[in-house]
Amino acid sequence: MLTVILGIIILFVLGYLLVKFQNPAVKAVPPADLPQLLQTHVRFYQHLPEVDKKRFVSRAADFLSYVRIEGVGLKPEPLDNALVAASAIIPIWAFEGWRYPNITNVILYPDTFNKDFQFEGDGRNTLGMVGTGYMNGQMILSQKGLRDGFARDDGNNTGIHEFVHLLDKTDGDTDGRPEYLLDEHHIAPWIRLMHREMQRIAAGKSDINPYGLTNEAEFFAVISEYFFEKPEKLKEKHPELYGLLEEMFIKKTTEPQ
Ligand SMILES: [Zn+2]
Numbered sequence: 001m002l003t004v005i006l007g008i009i010i011l012f013v014l015g016y017l018l019v020k021f022q023n024p025a026v027k028a029v030p031p032a033d034l035p036q037l038l039q040t041h042v043r044f045y046q047h048l049p050e051v052d053k054k055r056f057v058s059r060a061a062d063f064l065s066y067v068r069i070e071g072v073g074l075k076p077e078p079l080d081n082a083l084v085a086a087s088a089i090i091p092i093w094a095f096e097g098w099r100y101p102n103i104t105n106v107i108l109y110p111d112t113f114n115k116d117f118q119f120e121g122d123g124r125n126t127l128g129m130v131g132t133g134y135m136n137g138q139m140i141l142s143q144k145g146l147r148d149g150f151a152r153d154d155g156n157n158t159g160i161h162e163f164v165h166l167l168d169k170t171d172g173d174t175d176g177r178p179e180y181l182l183d184e185h186h187i188a189p190w191i192r193l194m195h196r197e198m199q200r201i202a203a204g205k206s207d208i209n210p211y212g213l214t215n216e217a218e219f220f221a222v223i224s225e226y227f228f229e230k231p232e233k234l235k236e237k238h239p240e241l242y243g244l245l246e247e248m249f250i251k252k253t254t255e256p257q
Contacts (some may be wrong), residue, residue, distance in 0.1 A: 038081035041150050044090050044228060056093070062083035066099065073107045074143060080108060085147050087159025090228050091167050096248050100166055104137040111144045119200035128162040130169065139166065155230040156209060164224040168217060176216030181248035190244050193218050197241060207237060226247075 010081035035057050038045040039163045045056055069076050084106050092098050127145035139162055149157035171179045182190055195217055199212050200206040212222035226234050227245045235242040 006079070006110065015025050031064070031078060031081065032188060033078050034060060034082055034085075037079055038086060041079065041083065042086045042129060043150075043153065044093075045086065056089060059089050060101070063088050067103055067106060067108045069108065072142070074108060074110050076108055076143075080143060080146065083150055083159060084108075084141065086145045086150070087146070087157070088163050090160055091163050091224065091249065098165075100170070102137060102169060103139060103166060106139045107134070108141055108143045111142055115141065127158045130165045135179055139252075141161075155233070156225045157229055159223045160225050164221045174217045175222035176218070177186055178220070178248060182244070186247055187245060193241055193244060197223075197238070 024041045035053070038053075038057065038060070045053060047057060049253060060082070064081055067084075067088070069081050069084055071080075088100065092100075129140045131140070141159065141162060145158035149159050149161075165174050167181070168174050168176065168178050176194065177187060177191065181185065197206060197208060197217055198213055201208055201210055208219075208226065209222045212219040222236075223245065227242070227249065232241070234245075
């Protein structure tokens with residue numbers, strides 16, 4: 001009798017593990033207040049149909065199950081967790097079931113932080129950075145920068161910016177040339193368009209954040225913020241750029257590995 005009961009328990013455990021590892025997104029339990037926090041603070045989420053909102057919550061919960069959010073000099077609040085998860089999911093929304101392979105921790109600082117880390121990326125690195133070298137797998141975000149990005153409706157969003165760098169980095173280089181997102185026929189036109197628009201920014205003839213002039217990686221991150229925060233405006237003002245970003249983020253002619 002005991003053997004039978006033990007056998008049944010083992011079967012249950014094996015079944016549970018099988019389901020869990022085959023479909024981890026389904027098994028992640030969302031924090032109770034996650035849907036409400038997203039609804040109140042994240043415009044991208046507000047505009048989704050109901051059925052997609054459920055998928056978004058499930059994917060945000062999955063993200064929070066494999067990435068640890070920590071604070072330095074602060075205790076992350078449920079709002080911070082929701083905003084970090086939203087920043088992560090928005091750029092990969094079209095890649096169902098895809099997970100970032102290159103992140104384990106997000107470290108929040110109250111406001112600004114200095115550069116005494118091995119981090120690459122931003123001249124404005126008081127707002128956010130993606131780790132390299134021994135800091136691989138870590139992202140640093142300013143809590144204020146993160147919250148401001150979602151509170152303001154101006155096409156700028158620090159959280160999305162940093163996760164686009166992380167997505168860019170999945171092919172090995174944070175270089176503004178996301179080979180995983182664009183097939184070979186689109187890469188050359190993308191580079192041409194970037195350079196053309198960077199010249200217009202330099203000449204003071206563009207409405208794109210001048211920070212995009214720093215290099216191609218920053219241009220890609222900045223224009224992606226614009227794409228996800230103000231898609232209609234971008235489509236109207238920069239139809240060609242919009243079209244290629246749509247290829248990357250929506251049409252998925254190719255997907256990250
Ligand atoms: Zn950047």
